[in-house]
Amino acid sequence: MRFAFDKMHGLGNDFVIVDARRQPVAIDAARARAVADRHRGIGCDQLILIEASGEADLRMRIWNADGGEVEQCGNALRCVAALTGATRIETAGGLVAAEQGGGGITIDMGAPRFEWDAIPLAYPLDTAPLPLGWDGLAGGHALSVGNPHIVFFVPDLAAVPLDRIGPVIETDPVFPKRINVNVAEVTGPAALRLSVWERGAGLTRACGTGACATAVAAIRQGLVSGPVEVRLPGGPLVIDWTPGGTIRMTGPATHVFAGEAEWEAFA
Numbered sequence: 001m002r003f004a005f006d007k008m009h010g011l012g013n014d015f016v017i018v019d020a021r022r023q024p025v026a027i028d029a030a031r032a033r034a035v036a037d038r039h040r041g042i043g044c045d046q047l048i049l050i051e052a053s054g055e056a057d058l059r060m061r062i063w064n065a066d067g068g069e070v071e072q073c074g075n076a077l078r079c080v081a082a083l084t085g086a087t088r089i090e091t092a093g094g095l096v097a098a099e100q101g102g103g104g105i106t107i108d109m110g111a112p113r114f115e116w117d118a119i120p121l122a123y124p125l126d127t128a129p130l131p132l133g134w135d136g137l138a139g140g141h142a143l144s145v146g147n148p149h150i151v152f153f154v155p156d157l158a159a160v161p162l163d164r165i166g167p168v169i170e171t172d173p174v175f176p177k178r179i180n181v182n183v184a185e186v187t188g189p190a191a192l193r194l195s196v197w198e199r200g201a202g203l204t205r206a207c208g209t210g211a212c213a214t215a216v217a218a219i220r221q222g223l224v225s226g227p228v229e230v231r232l233p234g235g236p237l238v239i240d241w242t243p244g245g246t247i248r249m250t251g252p253a254t255h256v257f258a259g260e261a262e263w264e265a266f267a
């Protein structure tokens with residue numbers, strides 16, 4: 001059966017977006033992996049499904065390239081808001097608000113959570129910092145911004161082999177739902193440089209929720225003050241947060257092309 005899709009990206013974090021309001025679609029892990037495959041499929045970091053919502057303009061569901069369905073995706077939220085004009089989007093990670101403006105799309109991502117069972121961890125532990133270390137990376141701050149993140153601040157980002165250590169931390173049994181691994185360097189009073197090993201997708205050009213989690217962890221420790229420019233390999237996002245408040249993320253959303261494909265081609 002044929003289906004229509006849009007290919008979009010936020011700073012190089014790329015998505016295949018399928019609107020299930022316009023066509024019957026059933027996604028499972030195998031289908032998500034097949035579509036995301038960069039050699040045999042369309043290729044993307046995440047497959048995004050738009051569905052009708054009873055409480056917002058639409059519901060957005062997210063599958064990582066490894067086929068796992070997850071709660072939240074900051075860059076995809078901006079893309080879906082730009083594609084559809086939605087201002088209220090329901091996700092498994094919470095209800096968010098979107099605004100279109102001159103400087104890009106702004107998403108109000110909701111409030112971060114710092115309790116061990118909200119992330120979740122496998123058992124009670126301090127989360128800021130977490131009293132655990134992995135091969136030279138210690139003192140990470142764990143938090144949820146709708147999905148789970150751990151953030152490490154280091155003096156030299158280039159010296160961290162995130163491709164090697166990222167998968168080890170992602171799959172540590174202390175994180176029962178696995179975790180997104182962020183490594184950041186403070187580059188100014190309101191500036192961070194960030195690399196992200198994404199749960200289920202590996203190293204990506206950008207991670208919106210990773211930028212949110214990292215800016216929150218840095219503001220909370222007094223390392224920077226908001227609004228913070230978070231520079232990722234694919235470009236910058238601006239993140240603002242005041243303790244006790246919600247996180248605002250601003251950045252671009254780029255439409256690359258619209259296409260059609262057949263599910264049978266991915267079998």
Ligand SMILES: N[C@@H](CCC[C@H](N)C(=O)O)C(=O)O
Nearest residue numbers: 073074075147199207208209
């Ligand atoms: N690229 C995303 C995050 C996608 C989901 C993440 N890999 C997870 O498993 O939680 C973003 O822009 O936030």
